[in-house]
Amino acid sequence: MTTDSFLADCRARLAFDLLSNTWSAVVLWALRDGPGRPRELRERIGGISSKVLTETLRRLQFNGLVERHAFAEAPPRVEYRLTALGRTLLVPIEAFGAWAFEHGDEVMAAQDREAAGAPRPQP
Amino acid sequence: MTTDSFLADCRARLAFDLLSNTWSAVVLWALRDGPGRPRELRERIGGISSKVLTETLRRLQFNGLVERHAFAEAPPRVEYRLTALGRTLLVPIEAFGAWAFEHGDEVMAAQDREAAGAPRPQP
DNA sequence: CGGAATCCCACCAGATACTG
DNA sequence: CAGTATCTGGTGGGATTCCG
Numbered sequence: 001m002t003t004d005s006f007l008a009d010c011r012a013r014l015a016f017d018l019l020s021n022t023w024s025a026v027v028l029w030a031l032r033d034g035p036g037r038p039r040e041l042r043e044r045i046g047g048i049s050s051k052v053l054t055e056t057l058r059r060l061q062f063n064g065l066v067e068r069h070a071f072a073e074a075p076p077r078v079e080y081r082l083t084a085l086g087r088t089l090l091v092p093i094e095a096f097g098a099w100a101f102e103h104g105d106e107v108m109a110a111q112d113r114e115a116a117g118a119p120r121p122q123p
Numbered sequence: 124m125t126t127d128s129f130l131a132d133c134r135a136r137l138a139f140d141l142l143s144n145t146w147s148a149v150v151l152w153a154l155r156d157g158p159g160r161p162r163e164l165r166e167r168i169g170g171i172s173s174k175v176l177t178e179t180l181r182r183l184q185f186n187g188l189v190e191r192h193a194f195a196e197a198p199p200r201v202e203y204r205l206t207a208l209g210r211t212l213l214v215p216i217e218a219f220g221a222w223a224f225e226h227g228d229e230v231m232a233a234q235d236r237e238a239a240g241a242p243r244p245q246p
Numbered sequence: 247c248g249g250a251a252t253c254c255c256a257c258c259a260g261a262t263a264c265t266g
Numbered sequence: 267c268a269g270t271a272t273c274t275g276g277t278g279g280g281a282t283t284c285c286g
Contacts, residue, residue, distance in 0.1 A: 096215045
């Protein structure tokens, strides 16, 4: 990890690939306070469609970050919750969130500065 | 930040959007030991095309994470380096890399487990 | 050598409608 | 209410080529 392949390395890029989807990190974060049903998660998150939420949860489940529990009840009930592994990922995610809160203004200022100089596409 | 909008919040998602591109984090990391010319960066990174490297650097520059220095010399020379802001982002990036090294095996094991149960697409 | 221009493909995610 | 099916547009990024 003192080498320059720290990130180019397949292994190190894994974490980024896990969260490369638009909603993966958001959904993980929405589950941090406890299990949730799809409907509830959509309310916690806001702006995510049923389909995309399901897809995202499936991916997270596939990667062992989330567990799905289906209850055989009269009105169908499903619950998602973080696995132990998924919970460990909250730490680096939070680090990013903290960074954004701390440096978000600087980024937006830089964007304005650059946009003023030469119009460029956005991330 | 104690609310549930920590990540759903535009502000907090900023960091993820900054690195949502495949190569952004890798390029930032490649610059952590010092400035580099495009050719050199491509060698440090491996597997990135000239076009994509340029695009990535332009985006990073637009967001104030990277500076571009062009020298008016006989053989054209260009150098990229991290800004102070870009350097601060290395910390959370490293946190992700560390996570990947620590938990990568668990993820791959989970993938195998899930794949065995019901074939699913990958992230 | 740096990088801009083209062409092209694959994938993500949104909208909508339907099933159990 | 949970989840699926289908169609669609936008875009990221790979390969190639040409210009200063």
